[in-house]
Amino acid sequence: MKQIQRANERDGQRELPxxxxxxxxxxxxxxxxxxxxxxxxxxxxxxxxxxYSVVLQNRPVELIITASGCxxxxxxxxxxxxxxxxxxxxxxxxxxxSAETMLHVMxxxxxxxxxxxxxxxxxxxxxSDYFCxxxxxxxxxxxxxxxxxxxxxxxxRQWVQIFENSQNVPRLxxxxxxxxxxxxxxxxxDPLPHGFLIRNHGLYAWGRDIAEARRHVEVFEFLFExxxxxxxxxxx
Amino acid sequence: MKQIQRANERDGQRELPxxxxxxxxxxxxxxxxxxxxxxxxxxxxxxxxxxYSVVLQNRPVELIITASGCxxxxxxxxxxxxxxxxxxxxxxxxxxxSAETMLHVMxxxxxxxxxxxxxxxxxxxxxSDYFCxxxxxxxxxxxxxxxxxxxxxxxxRQWVQIFENSQNVPRLxxxxxxxxxxxxxxxxxDPLPHGFLIRNHGLYAWGRDIAEARRHVEVFEFLFExxxxxxxxxxx
Amino acid sequence: MKQIQRANERDGQRELPxxxxxxxxxxxxxxxxxxxxxxxxxxxxxxxxxxYSVVLQNRPVELIITASGCxxxxxxxxxxxxxxxxxxxxxxxxxxxSAETMLHVMxxxxxxxxxxxxxxxxxxxxxSDYFCxxxxxxxxxxxxxxxxxxxxxxxxRQWVQIFENSQNVPRLxxxxxxxxxxxxxxxxxDPLPHGFLIRNHGLYAWGRDIAEARRHVEVFEFLFExxxxxxxxxxx
Amino acid sequence: MKQIQRANERDGQRELPxxxxxxxxxxxxxxxxxxxxxxxxxxxxxxxxxxYSVVLQNRPVELIITASGCxxxxxxxxxxxxxxxxxxxxxxxxxxxSAETMLHVMxxxxxxxxxxxxxxxxxxxxxSDYFCxxxxxxxxxxxxxxxxxxxxxxxxRQWVQIFENSQNVPRLxxxxxxxxxxxxxxxxxDPLPHGFLIRNHGLYAWGRDIAEARRHVEVFEFLFExxxxxxxxxxx
Numbered sequence: 001m002k003q004i005q006r007a008n009e010r011d012g013q014r015e016l017p018x019x020x021x022x023x024x025x026x027x028x029x030x031x032x033x034x035x036x037x038x039x040x041x042x043x044x045x046x047x048x049x050x051x052y053s054v055v056l057q058n059r060p061v062e063l064i065i066t067a068s069g070c071x072x073x074x075x076x077x078x079x080x081x082x083x084x085x086x087x088x089x090x091x092x093x094x095x096x097x098s099a100e101t102m103l104h105v106m107x108x109x110x111x112x113x114x115x116x117x118x119x120x121x122x123x124x125x126x127x128s129d130y131f132c133x134x135x136x137x138x139x140x141x142x143x144x145x146x147x148x149x150x151x152x153x154x155x156x157r158q159w160v161q162i163f164e165n166s167q168n169v170p171r172l173x174x175x176x177x178x179x180x181x182x183x184x185x186x187x188x189x190d191p192l193p194h195g196f197l198i199r200n201h202g203l204y205a206w207g208r209d210i211a212e213a214r215r216h217v218e219v220f221e222f223l224f225e226x227x228x229x230x231x232x233x234x235x236x
Numbered sequence: 237m238k239q240i241q242r243a244n245e246r247d248g249q250r251e252l253p254x255x256x257x258x259x260x261x262x263x264x265x266x267x268x269x270x271x272x273x274x275x276x277x278x279x280x281x282x283x284x285x286x287x288y289s290v291v292l293q294n295r296p297v298e299l300i301i302t303a304s305g306c307x308x309x310x311x312x313x314x315x316x317x318x319x320x321x322x323x324x325x326x327x328x329x330x331x332x333x334s335a336e337t338m339l340h341v342m343x344x345x346x347x348x349x350x351x352x353x354x355x356x357x358x359x360x361x362x363x364s365d366y367f368c369x370x371x372x373x374x375x376x377x378x379x380x381x382x383x384x385x386x387x388x389x390x391x392x393r394q395w396v397q398i399f400e401n402s403q404n405v406p407r408l409x410x411x412x413x414x415x416x417x418x419x420x421x422x423x424x425x426d427p428l429p430h431g432f433l434i435r436n437h438g439l440y441a442w443g444r445d446i447a448e449a450r451r452h453v454e455v456f457e458f459l460f461e462x463x464x465x466x467x468x469x470x471x472x
Numbered sequence: 473m474k475q476i477q478r479a480n481e482r483d484g485q486r487e488l489p490x491x492x493x494x495x496x497x498x499x500x501x502x503x504x505x506x507x508x509x510x511x512x513x514x515x516x517x518x519x520x521x522x523x524y525s526v527v528l529q530n531r532p533v534e535l536i537i538t539a540s541g542c543x544x545x546x547x548x549x550x551x552x553x554x555x556x557x558x559x560x561x562x563x564x565x566x567x568x569x570s571a572e573t574m575l576h577v578m579x580x581x582x583x584x585x586x587x588x589x590x591x592x593x594x595x596x597x598x599x600s601d602y603f604c605x606x607x608x609x610x611x612x613x614x615x616x617x618x619x620x621x622x623x624x625x626x627x628x629r630q631w632v633q634i635f636e637n638s639q640n641v642p643r644l645x646x647x648x649x650x651x652x653x654x655x656x657x658x659x660x661x662d663p664l665p666h667g668f669l670i671r672n673h674g675l676y677a678w679g680r681d682i683a684e685a686r687r688h689v690e691v692f693e694f695l696f697e698x699x700x701x702x703x704x705x706x707x708x
Numbered sequence: 709m710k711q712i713q714r715a716n717e718r719d720g721q722r723e724l725p726x727x728x729x730x731x732x733x734x735x736x737x738x739x740x741x742x743x744x745x746x747x748x749x750x751x752x753x754x755x756x757x758x759x760y761s762v763v764l765q766n767r768p769v770e771l772i773i774t775a776s777g778c779x780x781x782x783x784x785x786x787x788x789x790x791x792x793x794x795x796x797x798x799x800x801x802x803x804x805x806s807a808e809t810m811l812h813v814m815x816x817x818x819x820x821x822x823x824x825x826x827x828x829x830x831x832x833x834x835x836s837d838y839f840c841x842x843x844x845x846x847x848x849x850x851x852x853x854x855x856x857x858x859x860x861x862x863x864x865r866q867w868v869q870i871f872e873n874s875q876n877v878p879r880l881x882x883x884x885x886x887x888x889x890x891x892x893x894x895x896x897x898d899p900l901p902h903g904f905l906i907r908n909h910g911l912y913a914w915g916r917d918i919a920e921a922r923r924h925v926e927v928f929e930f931l932f933e934x935x936x937x938x939x940x941x942x943x944x
Contacts, residue, residue, distance in 0.1 A: 143436055
């Protein structure tokens with residue numbers, strides 16, 4: 001795959017040791033590293049914020065996730081952890097996984113989720129605070145919405161749910177899980193499609209595979225910037 | 237050509253197979269790939285949005301256009317389709333072309349159109365909505381206008397027409413075509429020169445060749461940013 | 473020089489032919505090419521706008537300037553012209569020089585001017601219009617001012633003069649020249665130090681050599697962004 | 709270390725001479741050069757502004773700091789100076805060190821300070837002026853705050869102290885030093901944690917090592933942009 005070749009050419013990435021929990025997953029890991037480099041350059045993953053995972057199996061969950069505290073613009077192949085359904089490394093000697101691992105595990109349990117990307121952008125941060133009291137905000141009328149899987153028209157109404165931030169990640173994961181399974185009867189909204197925001201914290205988006213999750217991140221971040229800049233025109 | 241050499245060096249692009257509908261057009265395709273990389277980096281072609289074509293023949297139309305759903309920052313030589321006047325691939329086994337192919341075909345029928353570039357920027361999106369009720373907006377007084385082919389003074393008045401978005405692309409193409417041939421008697425405006433906007437969707441620009449079309453895109457996107465930022469100073 | 477090595481590595485620049493008006497000046501040209509790549513990436517030289525020159529001799533003027541209509545992000549070694557005091561190519565067979573050549577020639581006649589860089593940024597464009605009726609605006613209190621040659625304190629007052637744009641470049645050059653030699657008796661302002669703006673057109677800055685001129689461009693463009701963003705806070 | 713390999717690959721950096729005051733420190737210097745390239749690209753270190761140091765020893769201070777007047781996007785291995793507690797080069801024949809060397813020396817005397825990074829961004833400049841009369845401003849509620857060493861919750865309150873700018877750097881260093889040792893009894897604020905602003909001048913941040921200092925810079929600059937953009941929504 002050309003993306004992987006390119007990533008390796010650019011940073012001269014060395015091979016993982018012959019015996020390593022991540023051997024055999026290099027191509028997936030390299031795609032996540034490419035996400036990291038790209039998001040870092042755009043300012044969506046500064047200061048070791050944000051985290052990315054690829055799901056190997058939904059039930060029971062098995063996934064590979066970024067290790068805690070890594071510079072997302074410089075991810076190495078060994079900056080990832082193989083994690084089980086309990087959110088713990090499957091094999092000893094791996095680095096500590098991201099503090100938000102349980103959010104990834106919970107999302108990975110959902111049908112059709114193959115990759116989860118969390119970004120931490122300025123516009124995502126600002127909107128997640130601005131619209132928090134309203135519980136979220138609607139994206140409507142944008143052609144860019146068609147970049148979300150299953151959306152076929154700009155007239156689609158996408159609700160971006162916002163959750164209050166918490167350092168208790170397992171509890172936060174539970175709150176989000178309720179949102180995922182809850183169909184809003186009054187507004188007839190779909191349960192949390194494609195992504196959501198955590199207040200002053202950023203975006204979680206997912207997709208069937210890494211490419212789709214990345215496309216969803218780009219759709220949301222683009223539209224966040226649209227909404228944020230429009231507010232600068234109209235706020236007083 | 238140095239641009240092509242460079243593109244290839246940077247991504248180690250492989251040769252197309254010896255028998256392939258696009259063999260012989262590699263140099264044109266590589267210029268479109270370079271547009272993609274550049275526009276993607278600037279945030280004008282995120283999330284597989286936007287599409288680019290080069291016109292091989294005006295009547296009947298023959299063109300090469302980006303395939304549907306490709307990451308514009310990572311276009312490969314095989315991410316393009318050879319298309320005829322009906323908007324369909326000329327040879328079986330090619331990928332699906334962009335959903336907006338018929339807009340490209342219609343534009344390619346016009347005299348002097350050698351390349352068509354569609355971008356999808358934040359400022360283009362915002363202005364296309366803000367000025368939609370007015371039918372468009374005027375660019376005036378900017379030296380940058382001279383980057384548009386045939387414009388020789390900053391005192392030129394460039395009207396940027398805005399069309400309502402539609403998922404019915406053939407019909408949208410027809411509406412735009414009427415705009416292309418319609419000379420506005422009251423304002424004495426030229427029929428759709430250089431480019432136009434689709435509401436909440438972005439810019440279509442063209443030129444005699446890829447370099448000119450790209451220059452036109454850069455002129456419009458630069459001026460969209462000027463107009464958009466100026467609005468942030470003055471709106472209340 | 474490492475900057476040049478690097479530039480060449482990145483684009484595999486070929487040597488100029490053995491007999492060529494620019495042979496022997498490759499190192500200076502490569503520094504201008506590096507300016508172009510950098511300014512283009514920052515959005516200060518889009519759409520073939522802007523132009524750069526290095527002065528070989530002040531009296532009579534001899535300089536090397538970008539050819540007309542070149543993509544500033546992709547300048548080749550042969551995208552430059554060797555020009556005499558009349559603004560014309562010194563040797564036949566060279567490309568056409570930039571339309572604004574006479575502004576460069578006039579500036580190159582001044583003492584201590586070794587390089588002239590014209591950029592065309594969004595913020596420069598906006599401020600040059602906003603403050604045009606006032607004749608210019610003052611930069612004061614910024615540490616960044618110390619990046620201007622001879623300035624030793626943030627308490628320095630830098631007047632940024634704005635000239636009305638004109639397609640008559642020789643006449644515009646004459647108007648600017650008057651500004652260069654005119655000491656304002658009431659405000660005790662220095663005659664046009666370091667740079668000036670042309671309305672809706674952008675910045676001209678210069679320095680003893682390319683590095684200094686480039687530093688001056690970066691100082692001005694940084695401060696234009698500061699002033700422009702501050703206006704977005706305060707305008708209504 | 710892969711970061712260093714990469715830096716060298718990208719600019720073909722040559723080895724220092726066999727006898728040179730900085731021999732043996734190449735790996736640290738290369739990390740600072742990487743900071744420079746990154747900060748320059750983001751616009752936080754334009755026009756030779758800003759300076760970076762790594763602390764070799766706290767008492768008496770021994771550090772390596774950027775030389776005066778260097779382009780931060782192009783730092784070579786010889787663009788650094790080995791400095792003693794008096795702020796002077798330890799060995800003759802080194803370049804002049806940054807004008808703000810004594811601020812680095814003073815900070816390097818503090819416990820746990822292994823690297824000091826000074827950036828000069830647009831948002832830092834604007835906020836340092838806007839909030840100067842208030843003496844500073846508080847960052848609160850942002851998940852990004854957890855990127856600051858020792859901060860474990862977004863509910864942390866981070867005070868960003870602002871000092872009036874001065875060209876008398878030793879005196880400025882003394883004023884800041886008082887701030888570093890001064891515990892505010894009324895607000896119970898910690899003495900200057902992680903970083904501070906100088907009015908219209910920019911950010912000083914530090915950490916145990918270069919990676920931590922860089923993370924702190926990214927946290928502050930990200931949050932400055934958040935605060936600055938929010939002001940554009942609410943100012944009138």
